[in-house]
Every structure is written in C-alpha cells, then in structure tokens.
Amino acid sequence: MTGTALTTEIEAALSQAARFPRLRYMGSKYKLAPQLAAVFADLGTGGTFLDAFSGSGFVGYLAKALGYQVTSNDYMNYGRVIASAAIASDGHCLPDELIARIAGPARDDRDFVQTTFDGVFFDRADRAFIDSAWSHIEYLDGFDRDLALAALILSAARKQPRGVFTISGDLSRYDDGRRDLRIPLQQHFIEHALRWNQTSIRSGREHLALQGDAMTLDRTEYDVVYLDPPYAPPSDDADYTKRYHFLEGLSDYWSGGLGEIMQNTKTKKIPKRHSLFANKRTAEVALRTMFEKFAGSSALVVSYSSNSVPGADWMLRELGAVKPRVDVVEVPHTYHFGTHGLATRRQATEYIFVARD
Incomplete structure (x- = not known):
C-alpha cells in the first residue's frame, strides 16, 4: 500500500x-x-x-x-456488552419499535434499583426508568439485548457526574451545566440507542x-x-470495580437482583474484582x-x-x-x-x- x-x-x-x-x-x-x-x-x-x-x-x-x-475481551461484563454492541454486532441495529417499547411503560412492577439505590444514585424517576427498561431487556437476547444494554450503560455513565460511581447522594456541587446532567435517563436511552445504531459497521466478518x-x-x-x-x-489504585460498580451491576441487573451487594458501603458496591496487572507487586509477572x-x-x-x-x-x-x-x-x-x-x-x-x- x-x-x-x-x-x-x-x-x-x-x-x-x-x-x-x-x-x-x-x-x-x-x-x-x-x-x-x-x-x-x-x-x-x-x-x-x-x-x-x-x-x-x-x-x-x-x-x-x-x-x-x-476479538475483544474484558474482565468486566459491561465491557463485554459494549464490545458486543460496538464491534461484534457487525451492522446489527436496534429496531425503532424496540427502542420505543423499552422506553415506554414497564412490563412488570420490579423495583430493585428504586429501592436499593434510593438516596445513592439518580432521582426517583431515573431509578424507576432503569427498572422499567430492564423489565423489557430481560426478555431480549443476542445483539438486541447487548445494544439495549449498551445504551442503558452509556445513559447511566453520562447522567452520573464525573462518570464514576464513587460519589453519591447530593451531587449538585458537581453540576457544571452539562445537558447530560439535566435530561432524564429515558431521554438519554432513546438518544444513545440511536447513537449505537449510527456507530454500527458492517464488515461481513465474525x-x-x-x-x-x-x-x-x-x-x-x-x-x-x-x-x-x-x-x-x-x-492510589486502578480499581475499575470501585469506580464503575454500578455499570457492572446494570449490565446483568445485579445478576437478576440476586448478585452480592456490599450493603455496608455508602455507594452499594459489589465485591472487588482483583487484577494482577493493577497491583505493583504482581504486575511484572502478569505482564511477562x-x-x-x-x-x-x-x-x-x-x-x-x-x-x-x-x-x-x-x-x-x-x-x-x-x-x-x-x-x-x-x-x-x-x-x-x-x-x-x-x-x-x-x-x-x-x-x-x-x-x-
């Protein structure tokens, strides 16, 4: 060339x-x-x-x-979801009617996120939307499921100030005027589902x-x-679980509501997933x-x-x-x-x- x-x-x-x-x-x-x-x-x-x-x-x-x-790999499930939506889906798009259905009325009355993260992350309406969206996503599979989840994950990350989940409660001091902090998660989801569709590349390869x-x-x-x-x-540390535990839980609905949550933590973290690469005592062996x-x-x-x-x-x-x-x-x-x-x-x-x- x-x-x-x-x-x-x-x-x-x-x-x-x-x-x-x-x-x-x-x-x-x-x-x-x-x-x-x-x-x-x-x-x-x-x-x-x-x-x-x-x-x-x-x-x-x-x-x-x-x-x-x-071939993409990550030790966090939300990383796999994003790679599936962005890369492996290979031209697949989320149908408009499915986006509208997920953004519409709930399929059931689940309230896991509403109750578990009350006073921790997001307002009541945004927490209710996450439960509602998952009431539909639970019945999806394949690339439809991963594209919908990728949109939901991106929505939560964009709505959370600084994009990390180590801070909670009243976060008004972090409000820098960005639109992302002001629009509801439902609107985030609709917009980001369309963005993932626009990102899609068809290559014809697996x-x-x-x-x-x-x-x-x-x-x-x-x-x-x-x-x-x-x-x-x-x-300091390079602890991705600590910073993005909410996104990891969101990627599988906290294992269907049965996953372990550290209830004694302010931000309702999930147990840390250790990486040999992120520890200076083990990084050399892991890299070699x-x-x-x-x-x-x-x-x-x-x-x-x-x-x-x-x-x-x-x-x-x-x-x-x-x-x-x-x-x-x-x-x-x-x-x-x-x-x-x-x-x-x-x-x-x-x-x-x-x-x-």
Missing part, C-alpha cells in the same frame, strides 16, 4: 471512530487515536486483532474501522466479544495483539506471562504510562525477550482528576510499545 493510500485509510478510520459514543472512562485511549491508528495501519490491516483489555471498546472499534477482524481474565485467554496467534492493562500506579503467551503472534502493541510500574526500561527489555524488534511511540499526556476548575492535573507520557518479528 502506498503512503497516500495508507494515509487515506487512516483518515477514514479516524473519521469512523469519531462516531464512537464516548464514556468518561479511566484509561480511555480516545486522545491517542491518531497514533494508535498509524501503528495498526503500519502493521498491515485486514488481519486478526486481539484487544485483551477492551474497556470502553474504543480501540477494538478503531481496529475494526481499519479492516481488522477483532468479530467476538468475550468476558474473562486476560490471563486465561487461549494461546491463539493473532496478527496484532493489543494490550492495555490496568496500570499499576506507585500510589501475557508477552510469553502471545509471543507467537506477529506483533504485540502495548499501551502504558510513565505513571505506572514497572517502568519503560523494564517493558522494553521484556518485550525484547519475545520479539526481535521493539519500537516505542511517546505521547505527552495530561491526566485530569475531577471536572471542576481546581481539579488536579498530572503530566505524564503515554507509551505505545510495538514489538514485532
């Missing part, structure tokens, strides 16, 4: 990826899209692609827009969305394996295991941050142990903590390590 053709392909993929519905998500790679697209295109589009830590689903979606056949620990993935060889593990910071597991793949692409341990020198050395050529793209980045004017900001460097044969 000529340089001009490659540039055109990257520009088209970035234009498509710009349609992706954005969550305010810890570790998201939206701002790195141009650099990632250039790396993936350089490695040769059209092959097989594994996104082992799919998170918001954006990188897998970008790879699909570049022509890859994508794409997969999996849920599970990346450490247990099959030792399959791919053309490109993309690893964006939870970063192990020197301090992944590098060795997929050493037979044509290329390993790893996103990482200078805020994390182990450091860049360790990553270069370990990737060099499984691949003869390792390049690194460095991108200056500013992390934002909070959304108010006095929010803390931390400068860091985002690394994209590219290890290939």
